[in-house]
Amino acid sequence: MATKRGTGSNNRNSQKRRQTKPAGPTGFRLWLRRLLVWGSGLAVLGAFALACAVFFAARSMPGYSALMSSQQGQMIIVRARDGSEIVSLGPSYGEWLYSDDIPQVMKDAMISVEDRRYYSHFGIDAIGLARAIYVWATGDERLGATSTITQQLARNIFLNSNRTVDRKLREAVLALALEAKFSKEQILELYLNKVYFGGGAYGIDSASRKFFSHPATELSTAEAAIIAGLVKAPSHYSPTADVDAAVSRANVVIEQMRKYGALDPGEAAAVDVSAVKLKPEEGQNSIRYFTDWALPQLDVLLPYDSSEPIEVWTTIDLSMQRAATAAVTANAPAGTQGALVSMDRDGGILALVGGTDYVKSNYNRATEAVRQPGSAWKLFVYLAALEAGYTPDDRVVDVPVTIDGWSPRNSNGRNVGEIDVRTAFAYSINTVAAQLGNEVGFGTVASMARRFGITTPISTYPSMVLGSSETRLLDMTRAFAAVSAGGRSIEPYGILKVATTSGEVLYEHEAARSTQLVPDYVAAGMTDLLQTAVNTGTGRAAQIGRPVAGKTGTTSSNKDGWFLGFSSGITTGVWMGRDDARAVPGLQGGTAPARAFAAYMRHAVKDRPVEQFDTDLQLPEWQLEPDDEVLFGDPEEYYFMDEEGNLVPPPGPDERRGMPFPPDEGVLPQRRPEPGDLPAAAGPPAASDDFLERATGGAVSPEPGARRRGAPGAAPPQGGFQP
Template sequence: MLALKVTGVAFVLAFLALVIAVYVTRGQLPSFDELKSSPNGQMIRVLAADGTPIVSLGPSYGEWLTYDQIPQVMKDAMVSVEDRRFREHWGVDPVGVARSVQVRITEGHWKQGGSTITQQLARNIFLSSAKQFGRKFREGILALAMERKFTKDQVLELYLNKVYFGGGAYGIDAASRKFFGHGADHLTLSEAAIIAGLVKAPSHYSPTADAEAAVGRAGVVIGLMKETGKISPTEAAAADPKTVKLAPEPNQNSVRYFTDWALPQLENLIDEPNRPLEVWTTIDIKMQKAADDAIRNNAPGNAQGALISLDRDGAVRAMVGGKDYVTSNYNRSITALRQPGSSFKLFVYLAALEAGKRPGDPIVDEPITIEGWSPRNSSGRNAGQMDIRTAFAYSVNTVAAKLGQEVGFTTIADMARRFGISTPISTYPSMVLGSNDVRVIDMTRAFASVANKGVAVTPYGITKVTSMGETIYSHEVDRSHVLVAPYVAQEMTDLLQTAVNTGTGRAAQIGRPVAGKTGTTSSNKDGWFIGFSSGLTTGVWMGRDDAKVVPGLQGGTAPARAFAAFMKIATAGRPVEQFDTAVTLPEFQLENESDFGLPDNGGGSLVDPDGNPIPQDQIAPDDGIGGGDAGSPPSSEDDTPQTAPDGPPKTTDRIDKKWLDRVTGGDSSGGKRPPSRDHSQPVDRPRDVQPRPNQ
């Protein structure tokens, strides 16, 4: 008798404690409106420069539908499959709990949770999903408290708008838009059954993951709806989930190369792990599409391609890391290490100009040997005396080597590092022809800094980050880091525009001033073109991931054409900008373009990017000879020969009039032949070049 009394007292005390806990919890619960606005997780919306959404990461939410806006078939389907006694219990269903315990005893493990819709809502909002007794107890208390504070209709409204349906979709509207392409306010019976069936296992029953499993589960839901009297047998027979049309999965286009690069930077820019974020980026949708098309349409079929375009302040307007992001998300514009070939001569000539050389200074193209290394021109011969402008325009290798020896290979390496080359740089003589591995983004920023009159340009992809109307980060451009004097940048631009107008980069012409440089490595393994016009600097690389030969690939062919195809569209809305120096023609036209690569030297010996054999004692571990990126995936595609463009006019005693009109935009008819130059004197500099300081 005493034991019975003790048991009775304990039960009463436990009941009172439960009631107190429920009502204390009820008082601490957020209001209905607060629960409506609380997020289930951090959502990140990425916006283009003009505010156009380009991708959403994390949980996605649709429109909030009130109880009256939710189709009755959706409410009936969810109640039938998840909690058929929803209208009868107080938040915890004793019948469901008893059934769950019975299954636990007979099966030996928990198979049915017995959780009501209210309990699931409490778990989704306030608790974790760990299957522990303590969590289940707190879940029950919260469910009882929620049903004391909210009506059944409010609970169901919260549940249907906040439960997770897989694929990042929270709520029936987000799920409906993701899977069916329309809002949830006009769901059909079959569509509602598919959505209701997802709650049990969102990843397993997701239509995009396993359409057959989703349809099978929807059939179970329809059967339960008929069993509970929510639909008639006729309606159940008429419903056919197999006929439901699923919305196509959005293509993961090339913009994902950009977001994969930019978004990890958020960790260093902000400290906001919970609130939804809007990330405003620099990407230009029109330019990005043009970049994607330029790479796909111009890269050889057996090769890959990459493109980066920077605005004058470093804003990344377009980034393509390969032909197809879905096939390969390896970002060759950021990660791949490849030999730059003659595009590396930018740093050779920058060092020479800073040391006092001038574009019109005479120099002799002649055989040269430096520490056992003897570079040669692809024409197989030497042209003799010329000026520096001509040597650069036609990428004469012996002149680059001679300048490197004169200014010092360490000086050139320091210049490359100054302009943002972040990879190791050897100081062996062959480095002047681009034997060190580099990244596309580093080379592009270097050319952009020249275009920016010698002021450093740092690439960036995020302009600002906002959260619930508040700006929590805003990018500031640093324009204080001067790399070279303005006159050096001007004279380098002078050389670069000559290379496009009359030299190896003629295929990059776009009908407005362009300055740039080609690059080709040994056996045509890599092709580069990097240039700038109208405030945009664009770098293009093409080659195979396994660094095998791509016959016909040269910097002046496919890469230059891709550059032109992109830049014609990218600069179309920008005013034409003239460079500080006028175009000056080289003093004569060479018969062959020295930038065209030669085959590897026979016998398996190592060669520089232009085919010149390198002495064994000049090969360092970080020389990068051979060009590929060890981390890149292998390719099994067959090589496809490409056709080289026409060369410059094959004349050395006169300049073809039509060709002159094309490159200068003028009319040479009736004009006189330019007077011959006295090569013993420097060529006059255009009058609009800023004067050098006293030397």
């Protein structure tokens, strides 16, 4: 019994010990502990890997003297189509300025606006990065830029500007390696002598000489602020491209310098950036509009990145370029800008002018500006109408119309009644264009514009037929060139060949695959209309003594004037207007733009043979006037649908007795006709009124409500004209 009591006592003691033993972490605390342990381990491994990467990057990094002598950028020699050199583009370096020679105000300006914690971080601004991540995580759309001066230097010397995670990681490692190998003053010296300031200028001395005509050692506070402001976007804030933007950005730099103590409030208030005198630029001309458009395409055309000097053969014709520049400059009304694009029959750009003065404004109005084309847009309205079955000789009616509450008016405020399609186009009659657009469908017109190369957004409201959708001059010229090519697609291009200075061919242009956009008879009919517009219509000022086809365009309140046309295989488009889209008194497509077109084209086609336009419409069978047998057809060839839309066999011989005439071509009965359904007299006519008039030699009185297309007073078709 004693033994049993002792055993029970031991069991109770064991239970007490088990109950008093502390319990281990469970649930959330267990996972938190594991996360901390594993996170700490991974952090240590990551830090070790980063340290190794930085160590080896710093060890393999070139020495300071090697980095001083290295150069960025690529020398590019641009040649015209005849091989002559037209411009040489590439990096421009000033004198190397050592740290002690760089004005302190230049250092302060750059640090204040680009990296205010430069002297306190180790290559990566952890505070700035954390703040950017916080702002992004709390609602900003994207993660803001956090590159330090050291990171920018690493990118400029060793990397490219691709915004990829891999590139950013390598940039961070290289920045840490730079900080480990060089002093802060050495890094800042490298940066200020190598950073790109636009216009081919690398380093503050090159920028100072380019913009202010003196070395960087003489920079004033205002000038230093302008240069420091360029780093963010050299092309946008360039004082030679946009003075207002450059001054605004420089004032931001001055404010940053005041905010972070580089300038006291009195000094900051005394700085007048707008009073800085800029160096007048000479020697640049309109050819730069073309190179600004063509050379960025090298990024896509060349097989690999290289800093080796290259030569680029282009499609530009220097004599045509000079003629185009002179034509735009001489004819653009005072206070306006002008642009011109001219392309050969294969799409090669012969001349391109993006403005009246490249030095004052390098904004390319030929390839970048989007403006309303006015009546030039009617090209697509009439292409859609011709494809739908209209011909230039068809009759239409110029009468007041209202479509979905919109009532277009003609420019002269009058209506002339019944006319043919050719005349309506030649005199750019708005009411007829509105009716045609409504009949074929505004979506169809938009689709036609897309088909011919318009890349900007297109409205499908009724007013779109009069050119309310903005577009580019290059796209419109391309569309007219496709008509000139018989309705085949045209792909504009500007680069013929790229080769290294040693002669290795890196790229050679191959003809783009062409597709038929509209049938050739539609292109012929459109050419007929365009030729008439120049011969007798609104484009008479564009005549040059040989066949010309073209169209004018004028927007409301004379804000834009267009003329686009072609002759002897060359298609040219001209636009004129103000950059602020204000009205220009007297500006119409048939005045200054048409005169500039004629002045240029007389020179452009002088060495080409005269070419007559092919306007002979070889219409398809469905559009030709059929004879009796074709009109009636074989009843067995007709097919029918029941009330549910299912195909049913044609009626047999017995069923056909007493049937009315077969339906008009393309109209399918909704059910099988039965004898006696309709009296013969009530059937559709066996021939059109036009056919009967020609056959009988006299006018045929139409049945009530049955009128010819476009006849005065005709009943509007379903979804059609609303007078």
